[in-house]
Amino acid sequence: MxxxxxxxxxxxxxxxxxxxxxxxxxxxxxxxxxxQLRAKMLEEWIRTTFAETAHAILDNILLSGLTAKGKSTHYMNGKNFAKAVAEQVYTAIQKEPATATTPSPAKPLGVSDIDGAIASTSFPEPVKKLLRNFVMKTHIQQKITDKMNDAEHFEEQIEQWFNGIMERxxxxxxxxxxxxxxxxxxxxxxxxxxxxxxxxxxxxxxxxxxxxxxxxxxxxxxxxxxxxxxxxxxxxxxxxxxxxxxxxxxxxxxxxxxxxxxxxxxxxxxxxxxxxxxxxxxxxxxxxxxxxxxxxxxxxxxxxxxxxxxxxxxxxxxxxxxxxxxxxxxxxxxxxxxxxxxxxxxxxxx
Structure with a gap:
């Protein structure tokens, strides 16, 4: 006992x-x-934030390659998300009429190019305003360091924003x-x-x-x-x-x-x-x-x-x-x- x-x-x-x-x-x-709660919450945020452009972002090859067709994605890398969003801006630049200031494919995109293209996208106004703020930060960072071009700085800002949202x-x-x-x-x-x-x-x-x-x-x-x-x-x-x-x-x-x-x-x-x-x-x-x-x-x-x-x-x-x-x-x-x-x-x- x-x-x-x-x-x-x-x-x-x-x-x-x-x-x-x-x-x-x-x-x-x-x-x-x-x-699939995690996937639904992630997709809901993207559709709410980006409205009619959400479909294009979700279907971007950088993201859709991570999950089966017709299924919500459980996972989204910050870099891939940033490139998918930036791609919508770069596409708007390509659609603009050719001018003397339009960058050639071989020329890196500058701050002015990105800022001008944001207005041509179908993003909701709050998102456009946010992206313009990122462009301003990109301009400041570019003056401090020359390690990355303007497009890379811009995508880095989007990635940091995305990671903060994902924590919430x-x-x-x-x-x-x-x-x-x-x-x-x-x-x-x-x-x-x-x-x-x-x-x-x-x-x-x-x-x-x-x-x-x-x-x-x-x-x-x-x-x-x-x-x-x-x-x-x-x-x-x-x-x-x-x-x-x-x-x-x-x-x-x-x-x-x-x-x-x-x-x-x-x-x-x-x-x-x-x-x-x-x-x-x-x-x-x-x-x-x-x-x-x-x-x-x-x-x-x-x-x-x-x-x-x-x-x-x-x-x-x-x-x-x-x-x-x-x-x-x-x-x-x-x-x-x-x-x-x-x-x-x-x-x-x-």
Whole structure:
């Protein structure tokens, strides 16, 4: 019999929350894959900002080559976006009637050429004004350094603007995923009937189950399988913050059809494995036997009320715990495991 039942109980609960958070993360990954939220937000911004010219920008070969025809792009490199926007300006220069001041194909474009062409584009007025500001900055930078020509300076300004917008879109995406996390945490908790109060009571009154679960929890803290899962979740979270400005993230986030199928199979397997692990240690699912016990102890009326209050409180505790995420609980589990292993043998005998 363990000398630290409360510590083992806490470790067991933390391990369960960690497993539930893994299930929740799999649900969010599947949902995000199917609805293509990142791609939709990116395309919505382009269409809102550039109006009738958005179609030409999205169809630009520099961008359309990154995704299948008819699909929204998950990824857009800042340099490619800048070239696609600048291409609309350069096209306007080519359409202008030939004059003595019109640059030849061999002559680099100057500030005056770019500024004059902006007015000829179909960009909305706010975008034209913004691009003219970039031209002014280009003129100033060109006086400071001669390392790049005016066109390169101009495209660099557009790229910096795009990267700043993408940081804001990433923030919007993260705020949306907070609600998805809560939604799927609620679904997971209700589907499996994981009541924290009932679970704590079960583990407290069942030493054998508590010890088995605690042992699994301490082992999981050093298990490379779980460590790799947590690292994968953290890497995906970091990729989200730069999925539109990093060349590495396209490999992770621009999902082809085969990648989607593989993701679905992977997350489905993860969920099934995690649920099976939970089933090994605790009673999960419906019906809830505690309802009959509540009626027996408190009577038909108060039994229902008491059961309802405890059930709502217990389920809500589980939902909030899941929302903290698998990396959080795995980190806490590691600290509890270290605390347990640091106890001296003579302390355990007391």
């Amino acid at each position: 363990t000398s630290f039942p409360i510590l083992d109980l806490v470790a067991g609960l933390i391990f369960i929350y960690f497993l539930l958070a893994l299930i929740n993360n799999s649900c969010i990954e599947l949902y995000s894959t199917f609805i 879109l990433s923030g919007r995406y993260k705020r949306k995923t907070v609600w998805y996390t809560f939604f799927f945490a609620t679904i997971t908790t209700l589907a499996l009937n994981i009541d924290s109060l009932q679970l704590a009571n079960f583990l407290y009154n069942n030493p054998e189950a508590r010890q088995k679960l605690a042992g699994a929890a301490y082992s999981a803290a050093q298990d490379t399988t779980y460590i790799n899962k947590v690292n994968d979740i953290q890497q995906r979270a970091k990729a989200l913050a730069k999925d539109t400005s990093s060349s590495d993230s396209v490999k992770q986030l621009a999902l082809s059809l085969n990648r989607v199928v593989n993701e679905v199979k992977k997350e489905k397997t993860n969920m099934e494995t995690t649920v099976a692990t939970l089933n090994m240690y605790i009673p999960i699912g419906w019906p809830d036997k505690s309802f009959d016990l509540s009626i027996k102890n408190h009577g038909p009326c108060w039994g229902v009320v008491w059961f309802g209050l405890k059930k709502i409180g217990g389920l809500l505790m589980t939902i909030l715990a899941i929302c903290l995420g698998a990396p959080f609980w795995f980190d806490v589990l590691g600290k509890v495991a270290n605390l347990r292993s640091s106890l001296k043998p003579e302390d355990k005998k007391k």
